[in-house]
Amino acid sequence: MARDLRTFVATSILIFLAAVPLYAWLADDVYVLTYFGRILAFALAAIGLNLVLGFGGMASLGHAMYIGLGAYTVGILSSLGLLSGWLHLSVALVTTFIIAIPVGWVALRTRGMAFIMITLAFAQLFFYVFVSLRQFGGDEGLSLTQLSDFGVLTGNKYAVYTSLLVALLITLWLVARLVDSRFGLVLRATRFNARRVNAVGTSSQPYRLAAYVLSAEICAVAGYFMANLNGFVSPAMMSWLVSAELMVMVLLGGMGTIFGPIAGAAGLLLIEDGLKLMTEHWPLVLGPLVLLMVLGLRQGLWGMLLPEREKARQSGGQH
Amino acid sequence: QMKVGFMATLSGPAAALGQDMYDGFMLGLEQSGGKLGGVEVEVIREDDQLKPDLAVQTVNRFIERDQVDVVAGITFSNVMMAVANPLAESGTVFVGMNAGPAPLAGERCAPNFFFVGYQNDQQAEGVGKYATDKGYNNVYLMAPNYQAGKDAVGGFKRYYKGGIAGEVYTRVNQPDYSAEIAQLQAANPDAVYVFYPGGMGINFIKQFRQAGLLGKIPLLSVSSFDGSTLPALKETALGAISGSFWGADFDNPANKKFIETFEAKYGRIPSQYAAQAYDGALLLDAALKKIGGKYQDKDALKKALREVDFGSVRGAFKFNKNGFPIHDMYVFEVAPDSKGRISHKTLQKTLPNHPDSYVGKCPL
Amino acid sequence: MMTELLRLDSLVKHYGAICVTDHVNLTVSQAEIHALIGPNGAGKTTLINQITGEVPSDAGAVYFDGQDITRWSVAKRAHAGMSRSFQINSLIPAFTARENVLLAVQAARGHNFYFFAPVTGDQSLVNEADGFLARVGLDAHADELVSKLAYGQQRLVEVAIAMASHPKLLLLDEPMAGLGPAESERMIALLDSLRQDYGMLLVEHDMDAVFALANRISVLVYGQVLLCDTPEKVRHSEIVREAYLGDEDLDD
């Protein structure tokens, strides 16, 4: 029954998101595309982070760095006059790959709090690099004179939104398959007991690294979309606060659940905006709300819908 | 009813500036009876949280959904740069009330942009001129390592003709300056020029004073020891020099009325940020009056904004062709005011009728 | 003569001033159960950790299946056919019993960079895992989270995992610990039935088990092998009795 409920809620949310362009068109309100586009982009990044944080137990506080890499690829290439959208996307993926491998390799030598801090350190390094890149705007960022070129679709907000939604759905589906695969089994196992994984003859490190790189790529794609949504890139996109916010989204949605990050991203951003409408001092409400949610829900928004047994799975069987 | 979308940084550590802007703007609005040029006004207040991406989204909302007639506010340059494109493209009238980054004065100037504050470099230029006039020949320069800091140093150097004892860029939001202060002391300069907005300025001057240097070495500054930080500094900053285009002690009727009403309403001395935003309200009011409240006519409104004389609290005010002001630069000393509160005392006018340095690059 | 699977050549491990294993020589052959007994803190677990590579040795060499594996990583050794159970349970608490075993089963099939097909959809993997669970008598509990199993049942999962990676050599660190009398008997029968297929190094304080199963017994005291002989000889050795067995009535 709980399963039906989850399917129902997830489908409703997805149908809602798919209906947004239709509404925008009918009501002639393009802004909803911008608004929900931002939520989708964060949801996509959160799905990426969830892969390492939720399934692999690697709490990275540096994933905003990959959002920034994806976004800056668009910014830098288009400021150099290279406009092809496919080029932007593939360069973003390749750059991220080249950077995520050594960064991940070094960071994965550590665990727990040290991992949180070393990923933060790398993100800060990149943050400062982009802050000091004067030719690309430094800390004041870079306005895109031109968005990624996709022929007639270029800059069309409907097209950006729709492709973002499609990317999100594909990623969601891939991640859902991945965690149940042989790779996923190893990944989930390392979250709880890497020693055991090694002892059965699977060297856990390559799997953790692969997951790390994969999640970095997802965040880079999210960054690619954010650049196109905003027409602007800036180092603020890769500040540690964004990484922290992503982490909050994943935790709020429910770690290690497939749909959790979407619930978390939408939840956080929508609640924030809702509260802002009600009071100027919205953090006075949001803060305690988050606290209560942790105390009351334990497994996050999505986890709330999970059956007991799945909850126990998430918490590693502890009570 | 006319709609004004007001966006500023209203939360986070830098919220004090945005709040001052908002208070100043609303005060100006209130004084004309909640109307601008006789038109009923609805102000939509938004917080950009100092997040460029959120700012872009909000401005998009102003334009696409709310269909505001005027966008106003904007505290920080990086937010300004992020929203410049959508604003310029939409053609919506924009009245900037603090941030005035160089590219928007130069090559990316736009006909619908009106910066009622100042161009970022202008105040620094005034202080540079002051240092030259004083005959300093060995000044030590310090600023945080970001664009605004580099602009502040660049602006200073543009009008400063003497030698440079040292040029140091510190980390953004650095808490401790003891090492830099020791280094500075060793360089034995004629004067120190700093740009440390907000908390950084407080950290710096407290430590500068504890090292026994305040009063010994002249301390020149912009945007550091201003109305937003003086209440937290009080006598700690006595004697520091800062450059601006406006001071609370200006003796003109508009300013007197502003100071009086602001103090009565909010119980504090207004800062430059409040003054600029207040000016923004006066500007809009005057321009709309001129066109008889026909705010729907965008081109007429732009024309009126460009030409109208609105009686700025800073005295003389004129828009340049790039939408940035031509106005007088002054330097001030931190000193007690007539009521014994620590405030700014006008020392001298340094650059009269001063245009910004980028207008030449503006294609308009 | 039986083929030799494992040979320890003068293995040494120090912790600070303490020499925990002191030039240990030992062999385990194909289809042999070699028991390692000795007082608490004698260095038995350390020795197993040295064999699996979890604890690097200070001196000496480990040969497995004819190869010098002294410098191999844990995973590589495990992959080559060496499998262990832990003295203190070391399972994946959030997994079901089946998933725990699956992890080992799939590890034995080479790398696991299969991103797409669900594991549970691979019938041959699942069947094999269930087979091992059945062998330790846990088939009824395959779908339970191991964190919900009683301690004794978790021990059995440990053994199932150890078998599941198709090892040549099983390193069993106190498999009987935590088992009740009945389960102990069952475990003894189980290990007995496995002896044709694997070489085993059995660390155990349960003398019933040791004497029921072992082909040879080594006695480790203060890191040194005091004696290595048949069960009969060890049982009647005066030194062993004094250092380890005490006057326990072995014919209970």
Next chain:
Amino acid sequence: MTFNLVLGQALNGLQFGLLLFLMAAGLTLVFGIMSFVNLAHGSLYMFGAYFAATIASHSGSFVLAVILAALLMFVLGVLLDAGGLQLLHRRSHLDQVLATFGVVLFANELVRVVWGNAPVYMDAPEALAGAVNLFGVNYPSYRFAIIVIGLLVALGLYLLIERTRIGMLIRAGATNRRMVSALGVNIGWLNRFVFALGAALAGLAGAMVGPILSIEPGMGEPVLILTLVVIVIGGIGSIRGAFFGALVVGVVDTLGRIFIPIWLRESLDPAMATAVGPALASMLVYLMMAVILAFKPDGLFPVKARG
């Protein structure tokens, strides 16, 4: 560059390190020893500063302000713990991160509502306004006071944790609360005491830095990050680690800030040097952390054993 200059700057680095330690002390206690990731530690520090500033401006006494601020923070620590944070002690680190993130949001906004957006005023006491002469270097007396208090706190904490039964129980409770309580110790109270002590130390740090740093909403977060860096570099879970970690960070950061630009100016062209130097100096702490953790994942002074 002269040896004297380096020495002088190294001293500056040491004192910055001690300042960091003072700020890190409470966090080490709560995070390192009790294993409770309290992001709100920065907020406690902020409240300490605000309390002290308010008390100082009303009473005119700096000493009273510092002492009362620390005491008030102790009480606030007790109240916070009793008011819900205790439920977090037995949760996972990530739950704690999320929950205390909520507390941070709340605290910053509360400060804004109560004290306003603008920074508030606090000055050093008259008696400490001057300078002392230390190894030929002129030293602000107030800084000297901070050094002394930092050292005293370090010593006190070390003795508490390593030499007392309370310390043992705190460490034991960090790994297995259930067992500690089954041995007859009220772990709830113990944790409450530790948490409150951490809060008091945060308050003390906030009050002490009031006269040299800006007291403003959100002042705790940059400090929080820096102190986390300190703790991780030093090795989580030990007072010694935090102490030496703070000194290492203080010295390396200070020397780097000063000397990297100088070296670069000697080896690169000036435009390049002014561009790269400060950027590199900003990265230095993080670079150092990345390198240290890559080679010593448990930090420079790891605790010998961990659960």
Next chain:
Amino acid sequence: MTEPLLEVNGIESGYGVSQVLFGVSFQVSVGHCVSLQGRNGMGKTTSISTIMGWLPCWRGEIRWQGRPIQNLPSHDIAQLGIGLVPEGRQVFPNLTVWENLVATAKPAQGSRAWTVERVFELFPKLAERRKNFGDQLSGGEQQMLAIGRALMTNPRLLILDEATEGLSPILRQEIWHALAALKAEGLSILITDKNLKQLLGLCDHHIILQKGQVVWTGTSDEFRSDPGLRQAYLAA
């Protein structure tokens, strides 16, 4: 002499939503030794956890000298005078052996109070390792430490959950001797162990659990005289 110290009346308990105990009752009298037996997973540890307050007691009651103590916080229960040697040792990994012993120690009145010295006398191996951290000990050493730690609280009732697991035969014998001596001094004991023979020698009463219910209770003699018992409840 048979005044009840601990009474357990029909307790029900479990984990989350899954019930494990379905009404377990027994009592431990002052100076008596009682064994809890049963196959793996029958609820021995769960019973002990419920008594210690680690698990909530859903129904039924637990009395200490007549006073109900179910659902008190565990530290209050321990303070009554219960010393626990838990299943799986659970020594504190980041405390040294010495610290593990003294951290939670409680002084006792009598001359035969447990002190660090006396524990080291019982387990000389621990004295050698006194400066080592808990997680540097061998399995058996940890077990000794867990027993020593419980004794250091100078309890009136000692609860041992598989306390001889992982100990060498010679040490096991020492433990049994020590337990006999403790019992002779008047200490009450509740014990689970798989060494039936020793249990029969030491304990006055035996309780056999099956699927969370008491299926048999009796004295050692009654146990011995019922040959079917073992087969029915303890064998596979």
